[in-house]
Amino acid sequence: MLDTGRIVIVGAGLGALYAALELAPHPVLVISPEPLGRGASSSWAQGGVAAAMERPDSPEAHAADTQRAGAGTVDSRVAAMVTRVARDHILDLTELGTPFDRDAAGNYVMNREAAHSAARVVRVKGDQAGHRIMQTLITAVRAARHVQVLENTLAVRLETNEDGVSGVWISRADTPSAAVLIRTPAVLLAGGGSGGLYAHTTNPPRIRGQVIGLAARAGARLADPEFVQFHPTAFDIGEDPAPLATEALRGEGAVLINTEGARFMLPVHPDAELAPRDIVARAIFAETQAGRRPMLDTRAALGAEVLSRFPTVAQTCARAGIDPVTEPIPVAVAAHYHMGGVEADMQGRSSLRKLWVCGEASSTGLHGANRLASNGLLEALVYARNAAQDIAAQLQTTAECAEIAPEFPVGGCPMDAKALTTLRETMTAFVGVRRDAAGLRRALAILARLEAEQAEDENFVNMCATATLIAAAALARQESRGGHYRDDYPETDPAQAQRTRITLAEALAIRARVQEDFQ
Incomplete structure (x- = not known):
């Protein structure tokens, strides 16, 4: 066990690095499963960042488009807040050195994407926004004295006590090892979404719902897990x-x-x-x-x-x-973005004390049932700052902390490739772009079996937890809305125009009832 006064950030994508910079001068420890910039969904984002930069466009119009795309379940307060501050984040990234596309007069080149009523997406060289923003942030983080980065390290479990989250168990990401506990005053989850749970995905290989799963296993409340966006092209x-x-x-x-x-x-x-x-x-x-x-x-x-x-x-x-x-x-079609995740309020707080969340691992209410194009990076930026400011306001000190150097004992087990393939194929076949009760029930039964067989692999169990939440919530929502389409309930039901809130315990109860029918 290691004690640190550093704020632990799980993940190393855009939200994680932006939050790490925002937390200065508070000491920060970033848990990155790979070398910085490699394997983060943010680096792969091509479209850009949505922001109403100039008239006649406006934050109000941007918020209205966000609500229309979200199919009736967007939190209007969240949409108003995020779109209102979007321009500030573009200006801040520009000041950090992000080379957004500009015209001869120095104005931002604005582009239109699907379901936007105006050209309001800021890009870098057409399709390199995510990569170039990440390179800008990586350079700044490398130069920041208050940030320590642990690369090739994976968070596998949260430690909790009567006061909330008290630490993070980590293991090596590049080779099997036993886990080590790091005690910390605060944890920010910023570790990506769930696309890799599907056999056909645009997400980096490691993005398989693990961060959502470890929060769920600790008792955090989830929101909207059934809403998965499948990129058309x-x-x-x-x-x-x-x-x-x-x-x-x-x-x-x-x-x-x-x-x-x-x-x-x-x-x-x-x-x-x-x-x-x-x-x-x-x-x-x-x-x-x-x-x-x-x-x-x-x-x-x-x-x-x-x-x-x-x-x-x-x-x-x-x-x-x-x-x-x-x-x-x-x-x-490929699994691309998870609208659901760990429920976060306007400050990025989860339902567990001392646990914050931002980026695709979160569910803030901005996206509703169907994310508006290029709102993903925007949400990560806004909530990274909100969470960082809230964490800083609750900490008592900004004293410097020594860097930690965990030594990982021999142990752990390698991921079972066959089990992982079965999991991904199950999600694509039965919890994909089109769903029905029979397929969802079959998926839950398979997930229960896989989890039991691989119970010693916490990384795999985290994946199964997230997959179970997606399938259970999809089974419970007996309608079609946004990214969730049921062949057996093809119409949208106005009575179900509300967000889903669910815990892993509730999802496992649904799964247990399904298992009884398959025995």
Whole structure:
């Protein structure tokens, strides 16, 4: 066991690093499963950050679009607060050195994405916003004397007492080891979402719901776990994770066609390719199921400019032997963003004392049932600052702390690759873009078996906890709304226009009742 006066931040993406900087001069310990910048979802974000920067756009219009996309369950107070401060965060990131796209006069280049009523997404070199923002933050964190970073280290369990969360158990991420307890005055969870729980995902390999799961196992309340966003246009080229064909391409006029050359979105929604993500995702999924391979066609809209304006897309195409100037890009639906997570209030506080959460691991009420494009990075920034300020206000001292050097005992067990594959395939098959009661019940039964078989692997148990929460909440919500679509309840029920609140104990009770039917 190690005692530290440092605030422990679990995760090393945008929210984690931004919060670490905001906490200065309070000493901070960042728990990073990989070297900084590698494996964080934030680094892979292509679209940008949504913010109403100039008139005639406004925070009020941005909030209204956020609520429309969220399908009736967005917290209006949260939407108003986040959109009101969005511009401040763009200016602060610019001051830190983020090279956002600017025109000749120095104005930010604003771009429009799906379900936005105005061009309000700030980007870096077309599709490199996440990567460049992360590089800016990494440089600042490396230079910050108050921040210690433990790389190749994984949080596996929270320690609690009568006063709330008192510590974090960590193990090595690059090799099996026994866990070590770090006692700390405060914990901020900023460790990403759950996309990697699915067999087809755009998320980095390590992002598999572990942070949400360890909070749930400690007793934290979850919100909206059933709402998973599936990105419509992941590259369908056989890679895992699936590279992302950014939504910005459709914002620039790229269209969706099938093998027959038909624009299948035209009869589906008035906004066609710029319809909300859940609608586009289900349409693409339907084309795939029908054997008409969906493709993203940039030829007429961008021509050769796709190579210079979207270098990440161009690199992926080159790797797959696709020439986007002359050929359409094969695409498929992939798990992309989890609207649900650990419930957080306006200050980023969870239901457990001394535990805060920000970023995709949280559920703040901003996204509702369906996240508005490019609101993810924005939410991470806003709640990282809110949580950091709240933590700092509650701490009694800013005294410097010595760095810690944990020694990990021999132990632990490697992840069972077969069990992980079964888990991911189960989630895709039964808890994916289209769901029904039979499939969800089958998924819960499989999850119970897998968890029992792998009970000694806490990392895997954390994944199973999050997967169970998603499936149980999806079974309980007997309607279709936003990213949650039930074939057996295809209509939206106005009586269910509220957020889900659920604990792991409640989800396990649902799972136990399902198990009885499978025995």
